[in-house]
Amino acid sequence: MERYPLISEHGLIGDLQTSALVSTDGTIDWFCVPRFDSPSVFASLLDADRGGRFRIAPDHVNYVTKQLYFPDTAILITRFMTPDGVGEVVDFMPVDDPELATDNHVVIRLVRVVRGQMAFVADCEPRFDYGRASHDVTTMDNGVLFRSSVLDLALGSTVPLEVDGSDVRARWSLNAGQIGGFVVESSPKQVGYQSITGERVLAAFNQTVRFWRDWLARSTYAGRWRESINRSAITLKLMTYAPTGALVAAPTTSLPEQIGGERNWDYRFTWVRDASFSVYALLGLGYTEEAMAFLRWLRDRASERAGTDSGPLKIMYRIDGSPDLQEEVLEHFEGYRGSRPVHIGNGASDQLQLDIYGEAMDSVYRASRHGLTIGHEGWNDLCSILDWLSEHWDQPEEGIWETRGGRKDFTYGRLMSWVAMDRAVRLANQLGRPAAVGRWATERDLIYQQIMQKGWSKERGAFVQQYGSQVLDASNLLMPLVGFVAPRDPMWLSSLEAMERDVLDLYVLVRRRAGSVRPPRGRSPHVREDVDVLEPPRPVRRGDRADRRTARQLPSGVHAPLDDQRGDQPRRAARQESPLGRPSSQAGPRDAPTRIVSAVSAEPARQTSRESGGTGRRAGLRSQFTDPGLSKVRCCKRV
Numbered sequence: 001m002e003r004y005p006l007i008s009e010h011g012l013i014g015d016l017q018t019s020a021l022v023s024t025d026g027t028i029d030w031f032c033v034p035r036f037d038s039p040s041v042f043a044s045l046l047d048a049d050r051g052g053r054f055r056i057a058p059d060h061v062n063y064v065t066k067q068l069y070f071p072d073t074a075i076l077i078t079r080f081m082t083p084d085g086v087g088e089v090v091d092f093m094p095v096d097d098p099e100l101a102t103d104n105h106v107v108i109r110l111v112r113v114v115r116g117q118m119a120f121v122a123d124c125e126p127r128f129d130y131g132r133a134s135h136d137v138t139t140m141d142n143g144v145l146f147r148s149s150v151l152d153l154a155l156g157s158t159v160p161l162e163v164d165g166s167d168v169r170a171r172w173s174l175n176a177g178q179i180g181g182f183v184v185e186s187s188p189k190q191v192g193y194q195s196i197t198g199e200r201v202l203a204a205f206n207q208t209v210r211f212w213r214d215w216l217a218r219s220t221y222a223g224r225w226r227e228s229i230n231r232s233a234i235t236l237k238l239m240t241y242a243p244t245g246a247l248v249a250a251p252t253t254s255l256p257e258q259i260g261g262e263r264n265w266d267y268r269f270t271w272v273r274d275a276s277f278s279v280y281a282l283l284g285l286g287y288t289e290e291a292m293a294f295l296r297w298l299r300d301r302a303s304e305r306a307g308t309d310s311g312p313l314k315i316m317y318r319i320d321g322s323p324d325l326q327e328e329v330l331e332h333f334e335g336y337r338g339s340r341p342v343h344i345g346n347g348a349s350d351q352l353q354l355d356i357y358g359e360a361m362d363s364v365y366r367a368s369r370h371g372l373t374i375g376h377e378g379w380n381d382l383c384s385i386l387d388w389l390s391e392h393w394d395q396p397e398e399g400i401w402e403t404r405g406g407r408k409d410f411t412y413g414r415l416m417s418w419v420a421m422d423r424a425v426r427l428a429n430q431l432g433r434p435a436a437v438g439r440w441a442t443e444r445d446l447i448y449q450q451i452m453q454k455g456w457s458k459e460r461g462a463f464v465q466q467y468g469s470q471v472l473d474a475s476n477l478l479m480p481l482v483g484f485v486a487p488r489d490p491m492w493l494s495s496l497e498a499m500e501r502d503v504l505d506l507y508v509l510v511r512r513r514a515g516s517v518r519p520p521r522g523r524s525p526h527v528r529e530d531v532d533v534l535e536p537p538r539p540v541r542r543g544d545r546a547d548r549r550t551a552r553q554l555p556s557g558v559h560a561p562l563d564d565q566r567g568d569q570p571r572r573a574a575r576q577e578s579p580l581g582r583p584s585s586q587a588g589p590r591d592a593p594t595r596i597v598s599a600v601s602a603e604p605a606r607q608t609s610r611e612s613g614g615t616g617r618r619a620g621l622r623s624q625f626t627d628p629g630l631s632k633v634r635c636c637k638r639v
Contacts, residue, residue: 003048004337005029007255011067011076012235013091016098016242018105019251021045022091024065026078027055033151033186034103036241036248037268037318039129041153041186046254046342047333052127054184056089056111058082059119059171073212074234075205085116085176094204095211098242103187108204112179122170122182126153130330130344137163142196144168145188156183156196220286233285236278241319245293246270247278248319256339264335265402266343269316269325272298273400276359283370291367297321298360302381308350311392312385313360315353315402316346325349351398352407357389358416358423362482365423368430379433386424387436390443393417394450399466400475409467411455412475418447419482448484456491462498463491472503 005023013020018038021030029045031054032038043051057063063082070077075092090110111120128135128148135148143156144163155161158180159172174180183196212234221229239248250267257263275294282291306323307314314323327347335342364374364382374382393414396407421444428435454467465473477499480487 004045007336009067011069011078011091012238012251013074013076013093013107014238014251015093015095015105016237016240017101018093019238020091020093020107021252022067022076022078022089024067024078025055026057026065026080026089027053028091028107029053030252031107032251032268033105033153035101035319036239036251039150040131041126041128041151043127043130043333045252046330046336047131049334050127050131050332052125052131054109054122054124054126054182056109056120056122056182058087059121060084069231070209072216072230073209074238075208075212080118082116082118085118086114087118087120087174088112088114090205092205092208094208096207101243105186106204107184108181108201109184110179110181110201110205111174113174113176115176117173117175119171119173120180122159123167124155124169124182124184125167128153131332135166137166137168139163143183152187154183154185154188156185157181158196218286221284229285233281233287236281237290240290240293241270242293244320245290245295245297246317246319246321247275247294249274249316253344254333254339254342255336258339259337260339262339262341264339264341264343265348266327266346268319269346269349270297270319271316272301272313272356273315273353273359276356276363279363280366283366288370288372291363291370292372295364295367295372298363299378299381302378302385305384310350310352311354311357312388313356314349315351315356316349323349348398348402348404351402352395353399353402354389354393354397354410354413355400355416357385358419358482361386361420361423365427368427373431374427379431382424383435386420386440389417389420390436390439393443393447409454410473411451411463411465411467412473412478414447414451414455415476415479415482415484418444418451418484421447422483451484452491460498462495472499474499474503 009024010021018033020028022028028042031042032040042053044053058080060082063080066079068077078089080087126146129150133148133150135146138145146153159170161168161170248268249271253266254264279291305312325346327345330342333342396409397413399410400412421440425440428437455463457464460470463476465471479485485492
């Protein structure tokens with residue numbers, strides 16, 4: 001359906017409390033305000049007719065469009081090329097005191113012509129509360145005001161606006177060098193909207209550029225994949241709710257696993273699992289403040305013990321820590337490309353998923369090795385959780401994929417329960433804290449033996465998804481990364497070979513489970529083809545520059561082993577009270593090996609000046625504005 005751009009044809013902008021998606025045709029087709037998990041204002045991503053949108057595009061049927069980011073920022077540029085000229089729409093959200101929760105959020109959309117002349121058309125069609133609330137339009141001196149029972153939205157403009165029922169439209173032309181624009185502001189403090197002046201917009205643009213570049217300057221990564229790593233880091237930051245430090249799994253809801261399928265869930269919440277993995281990436285890049293903020297959030301959840309069927313922790317929470325995620329179906333939305341149902345909320349929030357305790361404990365352990373030492377109250381809460389896990393790890397669960405067909409004995413859940421016990425034993429010994437270390441060590445060993453006996457299938461020669469089955473699961477690929485098996489253990493090598501046949505489509509994708517992604521027509525899922533696939537990363541060879549890289553310079557997706565696997569002793573980190581205890585204003589030195597995990601698939605390296613046909617710095621700058629790969633962000637947690 002042409003009315004629904006591909007999910008990959010979107011860029012993400014945000015202000016660390018909410019975000020918006022902008023498609024390559026210049027449409028804001030997803031925007032929730034005032035928070036990530038608030039009702040939508042624009043949602044044509046899920047229903048082109050009823051969802052609402054804000055589109056700015058050339059008033060021309062024939063044009064080519066490209067999308068890129070202003071270097072080292074979250075400012076998105078959508079470029080249009082027509083026979084008459086070249087124009088751009090520059091979208092961004094100013095970041096002002098993000099730690100203070102507010103209902104006032106601003107989206108600025110600048111329109112300029114780079115060459116020639118171009119006519120533009122703008123259509124602003126808000127649909128409040130997922131299209132369920134009606135609204136009125138009031139004209140003002142500098143724009144219009146949309147009023148609804150749930151939210152007020154002001155639209156300021158430098159061009160005349162025409163009211164069309166409950167919507168607003170505009171048509172105008174610009175010559176090379178001329179600039180126009182729109183400012184969308186939620187819950188304006190006064191009815192009279194501020195005048196849109198060049199000075200005001202330029203100040204907001206420069207402040208936004210400074211914020212993102214100052215934040216990126218804190219990164220400690222200095223390897224050859226810096227651009228891809230930085231873009232991934234910005235994406236992680238954009239999905240962080242700054243007032244609490246919680247990270248959403250995705251800024252969207254109900255994007256389907258398969259077009260027309262039913263697995264369409266709301267991911268605008270904080271999963272303990274996903275956020276814990278994000279902590280690994282943040283720590284690996286030197287962002288200890290962000291890791292500290294999330295661990296404070298996690299400490300509060302551990303002390304609240306809001307879970308029931310899930311144990312002390314729920315698998316997910318709202319970004320403010322609320323456990324209320326009641327699931328609802330929006331029957332009036334047709335879904336992305338007809339993929340029904342459209343969900344808001346998430347009924348899986350109180351499932352039993354034992355793996356979250358391992359991921360949470362591993363994040364605390366890694367934070368401690370970076371100098372963020374757990375405090376007394378936080379330690380007591382963790383001990384209580386581990387005592388609960390010691391009694392309940394050996395029971396069926398819903399598992400990492402949140403199955404709704406009954407609880408099973410999932411291997412991955414047992415694996416991460418082993419991680420929880422293992423990291424707790426290590427941490428207690430390192431910190432000298434009182435703990436039931438003997439009991440935890442005993443349970444850890446029992447879990448290990450059970451996985452080796454029941455999680456291993458002699459018939460498949462592999463670790464399976466659940467006890468007694470023959471189904472393989474991509475989540476088991478973490479086994480060597482968490483230190484459960486040695487990377488060259490014959491059992492692991494056999495398991496990896498089986499996964500290559502059934503689960504891995506090498507160099508292109510990893511399926512969550514065998515058969516979850518349909519192979520192309522005429523192609524067997526067991527046969528790898530070398531046609532139209534990405535070139536795999538070149539292996540490290542002796543004498544190669546990459547062979548001399550430190551653990552912190554590893555590329556995205558390449559992980560350093562745990563300290564105990566390296567055979568050397570890391571330097572001791574200066575300990576400080578962490579967010580789980582009393583926070584300190586200074587972080588201690590970071591420990592040696594860390595894991596760098598990318599939130600977004602790394603894009604291929606940018607062409608060199610020779611390959612791009614240019615020379616020197618000028619060609620490099622030109623490539624920054626012509627690489628469409630910079631605009632690719634993952635809009636859905638699982639695709």
